[in-house]
Amino acid sequence: MKRIVKKAVYGVQTGVVLGLVISLIFNYLAGAKRYYPSSPQFSTRFATSLDAVLVSVILWAVMGLVFSLGAVIFGVEDWSLFKRTVVNFFIYYLGFTPLAILAGWFPVTPAYLISFTVIFMIIYVLMWVINVAIVRHQIDKINRRLKRG
Template structure:
């Protein structure tokens, strides 16, 4: 299990850093003025210069990716109920996403933005969770049907 956790942390970290460079690339392409915008302007101003901001964003994205990398392992804890797994996963992912979004200025630093962040996060999370739940339930139904037709 320790190997799996380490692998998930490393892969998650690498994916987090990759995403932190790919998203700004797409944003820069949309702006389409010939410049690359690796970080939010507010972040650059807050941390003194672009290099400092990029270094911080890479460090944050590494930790953020690591947290998201291990988050699915919560659903492998068989002694926990689905409710406990889901709530723990939601707390881990939302509480690691918020500081990353705040530190990297992916959101405005206001009470309204914080409330909006958590509202949007929970709605998206619940939407994905319900979709996954129904999909898994349907797969179980099909497997049970195959088992019953074999007997």
């Protein structure tokens, strides 16, 4: 339980930091004269820009929480890698999609939702392939050490 709480706290912190950094990058790339924590349309929903920033920080924190706690699934040793991957994907997708919509990252239309889903799936598969390659490399390294030892 203590490990899960640590992961949750780390996820919240990471979500906030990444959200802030990414929003700053997008603001600079867009040549914004004023800071927008999300899209300008998102910010207009609030009475003050400070309110928009506060809600964004909360959304980023929850996004970090979703991703950090979703990763806990890979610690379930009784499940196959396939089952862990599918459950993890759905936790990420079902947890992240409403938050992305609330953050105003895309309008809620079938075309944008399909586009978001395809992009999400591509990124997920790419990250999964990279992680599998890293783990295989680590296993090979351990096996080489064991053969030498």
